[in-house]
Amino acid sequence: MQPSSDANQRIARIAAHLHPSNLQMEGSSGLRRADCRAKGGAPGFKVAILGAAGGIGQPLALLMKMNPLVSVLHLYDVVNAPGVTADVSHMDTGAVVRGFLGQPQLENALTGMDLVIIPAGVPRKPGMTRDDLFKINAGIVRTLAEGIAKCCPNAIVNLISNPVNSTVPIAAEVFKKAGTFDPKKLLGVTTLDVVRANTFVAEVLGVDPREVSVPVVGGHAGVTILPLLSQVNPPCSFTPEEINALTDRIQNGGTEVVEAKAGAGSATLSMAYAAAKFAAACLRGMRGDAGIVECSFVTSQVTELPFFATKVRLGRTGVEEIFPLGPLNEYERNGLEKAKKELAGSIQKGVSFIRN
Numbered sequence: 001m002q003p004s005s006d007a008n009q010r011i012a013r014i015a016a017h018l019h020p021s022n023l024q025m026e027g028s029s030g031l032r033r034a035d036c037r038a039k040g041g042a043p044g045f046k047v048a049i050l051g052a053a054g055g056i057g058q059p060l061a062l063l064m065k066m067n068p069l070v071s072v073l074h075l076y077d078v079v080n081a082p083g084v085t086a087d088v089s090h091m092d093t094g095a096v097v098r099g100f101l102g103q104p105q106l107e108n109a110l111t112g113m114d115l116v117i118i119p120a121g122v123p124r125k126p127g128m129t130r131d132d133l134f135k136i137n138a139g140i141v142r143t144l145a146e147g148i149a150k151c152c153p154n155a156i157v158n159l160i161s162n163p164v165n166s167t168v169p170i171a172a173e174v175f176k177k178a179g180t181f182d183p184k185k186l187l188g189v190t191t192l193d194v195v196r197a198n199t200f201v202a203e204v205l206g207v208d209p210r211e212v213s214v215p216v217v218g219g220h221a222g223v224t225i226l227p228l229l230s231q232v233n234p235p236c237s238f239t240p241e242e243i244n245a246l247t248d249r250i251q252n253g254g255t256e257v258v259e260a261k262a263g264a265g266s267a268t269l270s271m272a273y274a275a276a277k278f279a280a281a282c283l284r285g286m287r288g289d290a291g292i293v294e295c296s297f298v299t300s301q302v303t304e305l306p307f308f309a310t311k312v313r314l315g316r317t318g319v320e321e322i323f324p325l326g327p328l329n330e331y332e333r334n335g336l337e338k339a340k341k342e343l344a345g346s347i348q349k350g351v352s353f354i355r356n
């Protein structure tokens with residue numbers, strides 16, 4: 001028996017995917033088919049990952065493809081986007097995956113997006129500070145922020161690229177210049193500090209880390225990472241030695257991973273987990289869920305600095321409430337002064353990069 005014309009079409013569709021030029025990449029027929037599926041698919045949010053082929057980007061793409069609130073997932077990078085797109089697109093979850101390779105495809109990667117997650121940029125090697133990445137990453141973040149201002153000015157942005165204490169001010173200045181800045185929609189991702197703090201505190205207490213919540217405020221580098229161990233939930237107390245050791249480990253968790261990887265980069269897997277957790281919280285807020293609270297480095301009036309990380313409430317429009325620091329003990333007040341001093345310089349460096 002001859003196959004019916006319906007069956008022929010279905011065989012042709014399967015065969016078309018076997019040819020590399022037909023991956024669900026910008027400009028391919030695979031992408032057109034994915035467009036049809038996205039239109040008919042379940043309601044959800046459109047999410048782009050910029051730097052999707054990197055150490056963070058790849059596992060983050062996997063985790064976002066698993067999030068049921070994501071209907072369309074755009075994977076953009078300047079290298080290897082087709083391979084990552086082909087790989088992730090085979091997962092039998094709802095989100096339609098599309099790949100975008102190189103600067104000429106940035107605008108299409110961003111158009112229509114509700115949430116943009118940015119792990120693009122170089123990571124540290126042993127002996128480097130996050131600020132040593134400024135020279136390369138500042139320009140990358142500027143270009144990507146310009147694309148967002150042009151193509152999806154209403155999207156919520158989760159900025160991961162280091163140094164976060166400077167890249168968030170850079171993105172804010174780009175958006176201000178373009179006239180699109182909405183402080184509620186620009187969020188520096190500091191979730192990994194909270195994830196580490198929860199893990200290390202749980203180890204000391206001998207409990208499940210999922211039952212621990214440690215607020216981490218300030219910024220995302222060295223002394224600017226300020227865990228508030230007096231505000232751990234559930235309430236608990238530590239000896240001064242424990243407080244010193246925990247604070248030091250949380251502040252230097254990134255360096256611990258950089259040294260262990262010995263030149264092969266910085267945290268990628270725990271970071272992808274943290275970024276996916278934070279993005280999921282943003283998406284739940286955007287859906288209208290109540291009581292979504294996370295720490296994030298945002299435009300803030302909690303201190304005299306223009307940006308600061310504290311607990312924020314996430315809602316339909318992004319950051320809908322910024323919580324104050326709460327009562328600090330003397331150790332934390334001293335830490336806060338050190339954090340603010342370093343943060344002021346890093347913020348100014350980012351602002352000057354765009355203004356001057």
Ligand SMILES: NC(=O)c1ccc[n+]([C@@H]2O[C@H](COP(=O)([O-])OP(=O)(O)OC[C@H]3O[C@@H](n4cnc5c(N)ncnc54)[C@H](O)[C@@H]3O)[C@@H](O)[C@H]2O)c1
Binds near residue numbers: 051078120121137144
């Ligand atoms: N906020 C945090 O808590 C946190 C945690 C870990 C790492 N980071 C930072 O995240 C960044 C990425 O780390 P990684 O380990 O994934 O690095 P990586 O080198 O493995 O990946 C970075 C990716 O960005 C891509 N890229 C470079 N320039 C680009 C551009 N102009 N547009 C789009 N993509 C571009 C690269 O091609 C690469 O695929 C680093 O700056 C690192 O310091 C932040």
Ligand SMILES: O=C(O)C[C@H](O)C(=O)O
Binds near residue numbers: 192
């Ligand atoms: O430490 C780094 O350079 C990467 C990241 O900021 C981290 O905290 O792991």
